[in-house]
Every structure is written in structure tokens, then in C-alpha cells.
Amino acid sequence: MTTFINTQLLHLIIALVAIMAWVGLNALVLVYFERKFAGHIQRRPGPFEVGPHGILQPLIDGLKLMGKQLLTPDGADSVLFWLAPVLSFVPVLLLFAPIPYGPVLTGMEMNLGILLILAFAGFNSLALLLAGWASKNKWGLLGAARAVAQAVAYEIPMLLAVLAVAFITGTLNLTEITTMQGAWPWQWNIVIQPLGFIIFLVSAFGETNRAPFDLPEGESELTAGFHTEYSSMGFGLFFMAEYAYMVVVCSVCTVLYLGGFKGPFLDGWWWFLAKTYALLFLMIWVRWTYPRVRFDQLLNINWKWLLPLATFNLLATALFIKL
Structure with a gap:
């Protein structure tokens, strides 16, 4: 029994270390790709000076953030102010644990893996609320209020799509969902759940x-939203957390709808990464293609369209299974 517990603990520690390295590497890669992608869409080179084709720019920016002074605004609640970025970033490490990146590349096998991800992802909303409220900045508080309203609204249709x-x-169990899908695209869940996807x-x-939908960070009217007062690694943790959550949702989408690590020729982590990064590039492409919507439009898209469609999709799925 003791040997089993020690083995499980060692496996979990190795998985957490690998996840931390994976999150950091993803942040560097995605920042570079986003800047380059944005540059090409806008007909400019993007970062080009630091390293070949600016490839070292994200690393230099990270070092710059770590070297800056940590400042607490006057009148702010210093404990909650600095707890917020930590609370936003730390739960990310648990979100990666139940995701099967390959046949044997799962940090922590869980029967309720999706439930763990949905539960701990909610901590980010609490972190954004603390960041805006504790900084004693009215623009930060407005950004936090937007963030919470947006997160609560869009969690519901996402949950209904997952339930389908x-x-x-x-x-x-994310591993079981993957194994139930075939190797070819027409055997993936996206074929029978296109609306859910x-x-x-x-x-x-x-x-x-x-x-x-980046209204909480509306620079034109809210300066920088909930992280208006953050500098140095306080801002850096929020920045890394945002890219980490992007990777998490794209990874979960890959498992649920795109066959996970399964591919036409040989199953493995390379298929998982290819599908996940295809979705990440789609998110980057949309950012630099479509303008920001108004806040009323943001909520109307959810309450008038996504929620009714998600409810219909769930009921139709239940009826199909019953019949």
C-alpha cells in the first residue's frame, strides 16, 4: 500500500513539473506566434530585432517583467491584490492533469476529469474579481465586473455542450472519451455534435x-481593465494564465470533438498537439480579424443565441439516445 502511494505521488510530482514546463514553453511560443501572425495579417513584420526574426523577443519580455519593481497602489488591499494573480495562475496546473496528451501521457487519470476542469477553471473569475476590487481603481473594478458577468454567462452554454x-x-473521463472515437475524422464526435462543437x-x-470578447480588458474605455494597476510579474502571471487557459480549452475541445491523440496513421501526442495548435491559431486569427463587440452585444450573443441552441442540442441529444 505504501509503495503504491509513493508511486502515485512520484507520478503526480513528475506530471506537475512537466506541466509547469509545458505552460511556460507554451506562453513563449504563443506570444511569438501571435505577434508574427498579427504582423502578417496587418502587413508588417512583427518583432524582428531580437534574435533571428525576433524569435527571442518573448524571452526578453519575460526577463524584463521579472526585473521590474513590484508596486502596490495606495489604498489597495495588499494581501488580496497580490493573491489575485497567484490565484489566477496556480489552478492552471491542475487543469492540465486529467488531459490525455497520448496513450500514456496523462498526468492524473480521473473518472471525473471534465468536472475537475470546469470546477477549478472557475477560480479565474474569482481572481479577476479580486484583482479589480483590491486595487481600489474604478476602472479595474469595472473590468472585474465585466469579467465576472462574462464568465458566468459563457460557462452555461459550454457546460451544456460538454454534457451532450x-x-x-x-x-x-477524458481518456475514455478519446478511446471511444475512431482514428479518422468521420469517426470523431464533431460529426455527430457539430452544433455542440x-x-x-x-x-x-x-x-x-x-x-x-475581450471586454474586461477594454483599453479604449477601461485603460486595461482588471489589471490596470499591475506591473512586473503580477501582470506576467495574468498574461501566462490567459495563454494557459487558451491551451486548456483547445485541449479539451480536441478531446471532446476531434479524437484527441488519435490520428489516421499512428496514434500519439503529435496528433493531439497538431489539433490543439490548429484551434489556437484559429483563436489568434479571429483576434486580429474581427473587431471587439459591445458589452450588450456580448451578453446578447450568449443569452439569445448560445444558451437556447445549447439547450436544444442537449435535449435533442437526450432524445436521440432515448430512442
């Missing part, structure tokens, strides 16, 4: 505060 897949597969993807933009 759970109804079909009969499990909340679209709802999940649109909700993912809202959950991760990505354009055109």
Missing part, C-alpha cells in the same frame, strides 16, 4: 476573454 458529449459517451468554441472565446 457526456450523454453520448456515457463518461466524464460550435457552441463550445464560441464559449471558449468568451471564457478566455479573447477578442472579439
Whole structure:
């Protein structure tokens, strides 16, 4: 029994270390790709000076953030102010644990893996609320209020889309959902749940505060939203957390709808990364293509379109299974 516990603990520690390295590497890669992608869409080179084609620019920016002074605004609640970025970033490490990146590349095998991800992802909303409220800045507080309203709204259709897949597969285990899908695209869940896939993807933009739904960070009217007063690694943790949550939602979408690590020729982590990064590039492409919507439009998209469609999709799925 003791040997089993020690083995499980060692496996979990190795998984957490690998996840931390994976999150850091993803942040560097995605920042570079986003800047380059934005540059090409806008007919400019993007970062070009530091390293070949600016490849070292994200690393230099990270070092610059770590070297800056940590400042607490006058009148702010210093404990909650600095707790917020930590609370936004730390739960990310648990979100990656139940995701099967390959046949044997799962940090922590769980029967309720999807439930763990949905539960701990909610901590980000609490972190954004603390960041805006504790900084004693009215623009930060308005940004936090927007963030909470947006997160609460878009969690509901996303949850309903996930439930439809759970109804079909009969499990909340991400590894089992992957194995129930075939190797070829017509054997993936997206074929029988195309509406659920679209709802999940649109909700993912809202959950991760990505354009055109990045209202909590509306620079034109709110300076920088909930992280107006943050500098140095306080801002850096929020920045890394945003990209980490992007990777999480794209990874979950890959498992639920795109066959996970399964591919036409040989199953493995390379298929998982290819599908996940294809979705990430789609999120980047949308950011630099579509303008930011108004806040009333943001909520109307959810309450008038996504929620009714997600409810209809769930009921239709339940009826199909019953018949």
C-alpha cells in the first residue's frame, strides 16, 4: 500500500513539473506566434530585432517583467491584490492533469476529469474579481465586473455542450472519451455534435476573454481593465494564465470533438498537439480579424443565441439516445 502511494505521488510530482514546463514553453511560443501572425495579417513584420526574426523577443519580455519593481497602489488591499494573480495562475496546473496528451501521457487519470476542469477553471473569475476590487481603481473594478458577468454567462452554454458529449459517451473521463472515437475524422464526435462543437468554441472565446470578447480588458474605455494597476510579474502571471487557459480549452475541445491523440496513421501526442495548435491559431486569427463587440452585444450573443441552441442540442441529444 505504501509503495503504491509513493508511486502515485512520484507520478503526480513528475506530471506537475512537466506541466509547469509545458505552460511556460507554451506562453513563449504563443506570444511569438501571435505577434508574427498579427504582423502578417496587418502587413508588417512583427518583432524582428531580437534574435533571428525576433524569435527571442518573448524571452526578453519575460526577463524584463521579472526585473521590474513590484508596486502596490495606495489604498489597495495588499494581501488580496497580490493573491489575485497567484490565484489566477496556480489552478492552471491542475487543469492540465486529467488531459490525455497520448496513450500514456496523462498526468492524473480521473473518472471525473471534465468536472475537475470546469470546477477549478472557475477560480479565474474569482481572481479577476479580486484583482479589480483590491486595487481600489474604478476602472479595474469595472473590468472585474465585466469579467465576472462574462464568465458566468459563457460557462452555461459550454457546460451544456460538454454534457451532450457526456450523454453520448456515457463518461466524464477524458481518456475514455478519446478511446471511444475512431482514428479518422468521420469517426470523431464533431460529426455527430457539430452544433455542440460550435457552441463550445464560441464559449471558449468568451471564457478566455479573447477578442472579439475581450471586454474586461477594454483599453479604449477601461485603460486595461482588471489589471490596470499591475506591473512586473503580477501582470506576467495574468498574461501566462490567459495563454494557459487558451491551451486548456483547445485541449479539451480536441478531446471532446476531434479524437484527441488519435490520428489516421499512428496514434500519439503529435496528433493531439497538431489539433490543439490548429484551434489556437484559429483563436489568434479571429483576434486580429474581427473587431471587439459591445458589452450588450456580448451578453446578447450568449443569452439569445448560445444558451437556447445549447439547450436544444442537449435535449435533442437526450432524445436521440432515448430512442
